[in-house]
Amino acid sequence: MYTIAPDAMNTTTAYRWYERFRNGDQSLKDDHRSGRPTQIDLGELKQAIESDPKLSTLNLASTFGCTDRNIRYIFNRFGFVNKLSGWSPHDLNQDQLQKRIDICNDFISFRHTFNWLNNLITGDILYNLITGIG
Numbered sequence: 001m002y003t004i005a006p007d008a009m010n011t012t013t014a015y016r017w018y019e020r021f022r023n024g025d026q027s028l029k030d031d032h033r034s035g036r037p038t039q040i041d042l043g044e045l046k047q048a049i050e051s052d053p054k055l056s057t058l059n060l061a062s063t064f065g066c067t068d069r070n071i072r073y074i075f076n077r078f079g080f081v082n083k084l085s086g087w088s089p090h091d092l093n094q095d096q097l098q099k100r101i102d103i104c105n106d107f108i109s110f111r112h113t114f115n116w117l118n119n120l121i122t123g124d125i126l127y128n129l130i131t132g133i134g
Contacts, residue, residue, distance in 0.1 A: 040064050040065075040066055040070070040074065041064075042074065044064075045060065045064060045071075045074060046078060048060065048063070049075070049080065056068075057071040057072055057075075079091065
């Protein structure tokens with residue numbers, strides 16, 4: 001869908017508001033929802049995930065009395081991502097960043113010093129017969 005501006009509402013929201021106005025609801029307030037909003041102690045949640053990054057969102061949700069969707073939303077706000085079944089901060093420290101740069105530089109220099117195309121192994125027998133490799 002195309003919008004007029006990046007901060008304009010999407011088409012589905014516009015249809016929903018149109019339907020409300022057409023049915024006579026001129027109020028701009030949200031409808032009352034059942035239940036009460038969940039109060040989660042963010043400090044306690046952050047401490048729990050930092051002490052054991054392998055905790056699942058379902059486990060944390062049952063501990064804090066909310067849904068796993070809420071836990072995932074809060075983790076995204078904290079900047080945590082799920083890597084290898086554990087929650088960790090998304091930002092790299094300086095050592096991790098330097099290690100990635102060094103590995104990339106090694107790969108770049110490896111490409112120039114090693115003729116990798118002649119050592120490429122494929123499972124295609126026809127390719128091997130045509131090129132004489134294998």
